[in-house]
Amino acid sequence: MRPSSKRALHAALSGWLVGLLAVGPAAAQPSMPARLMPRALSAATADSTVTVVxxxxxxxxxxxxxxxxxxxxxxxxxxxxxxxxxxxxALDADGRREREARAAEAAAAMKEGQRAYDELDTQQALQQFDKAVRASEAGDLSLRFGDLSRARVMKAATQVANGEGTAAQLEIRSVLAVDPRAQFSPNFFPPDEMAFVEKERKAVLAAAKTSLSVRTEPVPAHVYVDGVFRGVSPVEVTDLPPADHYVTVLAPGYALTQRRAREGDTTLTLPPLPAQKPxxxxxxxxxxxxxxxxxxxxxxxxxxxxxxxxxxxxxxxxxxxxxxxxxxxxxxxxxxxxxxxxxxxxxxxxxxxxxxxxxxxxxxxxxxxxxxxxxxVTHFASGSATRRTVGYVLMATGVALLAGGVYFGMEASAKEDDFKRAEQNSPRAQDLKDTGKTYALVADVGIVTGLVAAGLGGYFAFADGGGGGSKAPTRAEPAPRSEPAPQREALPMPPPPRATTTKPQGESLPMPPPPARTPPPARTPPPAPAAEEPPAPTQAPEGKRSSRQEEERRREEELRKRREEVERQRRELEEQRKQEEEAAERKREEEAKRKREEERRRREEEEKKKRPALDEDDLRNY
The missing domain is CATH 3.40.50 (Rossmann fold)
Known part of the structure; x- marks a missing residue:
């Protein structure tokens, strides 16, 4: 039985619980998911390099x-x-540098060819423009197909200047077959050749189209035909003039592959790079x-x-x-x-x-x-919405149990007062005593259970990790350390022709090269061993901080091992490529030797057949 002196405490608890019940439903409303608010900010810096995955x-x-x-x-x-x-x-540094070197070689050859052409040294100009064509074909045609078209146009112009009319017309016809919008300036072509250009252009645009089906292995890849993006393999291109077209395919983690292909089906295999597995x-x-x-x-x-x-x-x-x-x-x-x-x-x-x-x-x-x-600021759920909902449910259940416990406690106190006023030996007094004990027991169980449920609910609803879909971490993790990417030099552009030319419409949008890796912003602390970081005022206790530092060291060690594994795989791939090249060279030498031997035996047999045969009479006469 509870003494009547606790009635005031029970009344106070009842008021507090009523207040919680009043604000509980509002607190239990699910939070709205975070949305990106369009907001005008200062322009990004020139060093903001972005890759898309x-x-x-x-x-x-x-x-x-x-x-x-x-x-x-x-x-x-x-x-x-x-x-x-x-x-x-970004994942093919060696291949990218090789393609950039070919682009720089093509630009230098174009510049030298233009200089020789202006000085009327057309033989030297033809050599330089032909060199520019070969270098452009070895570069990245998904980005610089326009450079190849311009080099071939100038090659045809130089052939015209050298009096090689037939070769020039063949080159013009080949250029227009893959780039009908290629520009030919009257500054480099006489009226007869300009008329031929327009005639061939109309013929290409009016000719029956062929289709080219491109497939890639082992993964889908972006497909460019004559420098124009055509989709993701497998893809079928149906509006092509009959000619040999330049096909370029690329996929992250695989080496860029390109070849010339005519109508029909063509399959290209992309070699994997060391960065493909990471x-x-x-x-x-x-x-x-x-x-x-x-x-x-x-x-x-x-x-x-x-x-x-x-x-x-x-x-x-x-x-x-x-x-x-x-x-x-x-x-x-x-x-x-x-x-x-x-x-x-x-x-x-x-x-x-x-x-x-x-x-x-x-x-x-x-x-x-x-x-x-x-x-x-980050945007991920991690099950926090469910955790918060469970927390609110437990809190509401705990409050209800506490309210029930207080109610039965007050009823037990009332029964106690009635018992004191009743005759002690009467059946009514005994009934009041038993009922009061039952109410007191229910009150104790309800209050204890309600406190436990409310405490667990508060932990799930408001502890770290239950903050909803948009969560700002209390401590920014350090960025993964990586080796800085090599600085890419700007490629010199070829000088324009004397007449203003327009860029072919089929050329894809140029994309800037990646710069060197910039250091992290000033807000990030300088890299240092995790064990020596000074604790921030709002950091977690020492045990949690040590485990976090250990986790950071572990991630850095994994990243270092991954880089070593990538480097090892790259070396193995290079060694394997060298061995394959040596084996192919030996095979070519053996094949050449075998062909020479067969040719020698064939000549000997032919000589034997041509030599007159001697019969027995000739031998006797002799």
Whole structure:
């Protein structure tokens, strides 16, 4: 039985519980998901390099995600505030440098050929323009196909100047077959040749078209035909003039491949690069947990692997049938994981994708979202919404149990007072005593259980990790360390012809080369061993801080081992390539030797056949 002196305490508890019940439903309302608010900020710096990665979340989105990545690259290039680094180029440093060297060689040859042409040394000019053609063909035609067209036009102009009319017309016909919009200046071609150019141009545009089917192995790839993006393999191009066309295919993690192909089917095999396996691991990690912190950590490591300061990621789910693609898109700062832009949306499939994705992609590159209190903002759920809901339910249950416990406690006190006023030996007194004990027991159980449920609910609802879909971490993690990418020198452009020429419309949008890796912003502390970092005033207790530092050291060690593994695989691949080249050279030498031996034996047999045979009479006469 409870003494009557506790009635005041019970009344106070009842008032407190009534207040909690009043504010509980409002607190239990689910928080609205965070949305990217378009906000005008200062333009991004020139060192803001961005690479685009598309991550399909199911097999139905694989090809569509790759096409959406191309559209995102074009949007970044058009923005004027960010520098695009194609992921395929960033992961193929050796191949990129080789293609840049060929482009520089072509530009130098064009310049020297133009100088020789102006000095009327047409023989030297023809040699230089022919050299520019060969160097351009060995470069990246997905970006610089226009340079190849201009070199071939000047080669034809020099052949005309040398009196090689037939060779010049063959070259003109070949140029127009792959680039009907190529520009021929009357400053370099006489009226008769200009008339021939226009005649051939009309014939090419009016000729029956052929189709070219391009397939790639082992993965889908971006397909460029004569410098124009045609889609993601397998793709069929049906509007081509009958000629040998330049086909270029590229995919992140694989070496760029290109060849000349005529109508029909052609299959190109892309050799894997050492960075292909780390790229696959990181994209699979992000796809496995697309709404968790693992996603952003994987994207930061990918950005460090590519040597860029930002990553624009498109996580695409295809669904069933012709339903629109569900896209989760974000632009992430590699230094601290801050989501500079974030958007959710749907994108139509097929031909409508270009216009249907414009708004989503423009939102991703047009402005940068601010940090909250200097701390990075992220957008991932990690099950926190469910955890918060469970917390609110437990809190409401605990409050209800506490209210019930207080009510029964007050009833037990009332029974106690009635028992004291009743005759002690009467049946009513005994009934009041038993009922009061039962009420007191129920009150004790309700209050204890309610306190436990309310405490657990408060922990789940308000403890770290239950903060909802948009969460700013209390401490920015250091960016993954990576070796700085080599600085790419600006390529000299060839001098324009004497007459103003327009750029062929079929040329794809040029994309800037990746610069050297810039140091992290000033807000990030300088790299130092994790064990020597001075604790910030708001850091967790020593035990948690030590485990966090240990986790950082572990991630850095894994990243270092991954770099060593990439370097080892690169060396092995180079060694294997050298061995294959040596084996091919030996095979060619043996084949040449065998052919020489067969040729020698054939000549000996022919000589024997030509030599007159001697019969027995001739021998006797002799």
């Amino acid at each position: 598309a991550i399909p979340l199911d097999a139905a989105a694989r090809t569509e995600a790759s096409r959406l990545a191309y559209l995102a690259e074009q949007e970044v290039a058009r923005s004027g505030r960010l520098r695009l680094v194609r992921l395929a180029d 790229l696959q691991t990181l994209t699979e990690t992000a796809a496995r947990k697309p709404e968790s912190a693992e996603r952003d950590r994987a994207l930061r490591e990918l950005g460090a692997l590519a040597g860029v300061s930002q990553v624009l990621a498109l996580l695409v789910r295809g669904g069933v049938g012709a339903a629109p693609l569900e896209v989760t898109a974000l632009r992430l700062d590699v230094a601290d994981g801050h989501n500079l832009a974030y958007a959710l949306g749907t994108v139509p499939r097929g031909a409508a994708m270009d216009a249907g994705s414009d708004e989503l992609l423009t939102r991703l590159v047009s402005a940068d979202a601010p940090r909250q209190g200097g701390k990075p």
